[in-house]
Amino acid sequence: MTSEVAVAAPVRAQRVREIATELGGLRGALIPILHAVQEELGYVDQPDVAVIADVLNLAVAEVHGVVTFYKDFRRTPPGRTTVAICQAEACRAVGAVPLAEHAQQSIGCSFGETSVDGRVTLEAIYCFGNCALGPAVQVAGKLHGRVTPARLDALLGEAR
CATH class of the missing domain: 1.10.10 (Arc Repressor Mutant, subunit A)
Incomplete structure (x- = not known):
């Protein structure tokens, strides 16, 4: 210590x-x-x-x-960047499930966890109110709509 x-x-x-x-x-x-x-x-x-x-x-x-x-409370330090992916029905209907699977694989952690390197925390959110532009993702506090796996990779590259 x-x-x-x-x-x-x-x-x-x-x-x-x-x-x-x-x-x-x-x-x-x-x-x-x-x-x-x-x-x-x-x-x-x-x-x-x-x-x-x-x-x-x-x-x-x-x-x-x-x-x-309550899932709102984090019990471990967050990563330097938080990535939140909407998992509400409207976003799920337009690709949030495969996007979440891609995110978990590329970041290397599940929802509610932080990558081993401490860079990224991945969170599931149930509605940003951006339903018309789903799937919605928030990266480092900035909301993005119509996010594809390729676009998520680009956003993660910028955040890292």
Whole structure:
């Protein structure tokens, strides 16, 4: 373990405690806190769960249950680029399934995972609201329509 990692954990825990304390007074504060932690720190790490539980006076198991139940919460660091492929019916009807299969093969991971090199996280999304231009894909926060496997490869090349 490097000293950078040893220093990062207490700093992260302190920031998670600050976020949880700031938002703890909200009604139903747990989910907004989890979203805020993920937004700022990239993911909800297991030690974060204990800190949030402590601030909210909840059982660690209760917070862990929420984090693991909702697919919105990432429990590992995301890749440098996130690729999200719509899997809703309209996009599936125009090629999202083979596009997803191509993406998984070319990136080397399944939905909800990050490539071994840490470059790309692949996510399934259920509707971007871009149904007329399906299959829809979001790469690094930018939405693209009518994406083919070849176009996805080009977008991935640009993102990498």
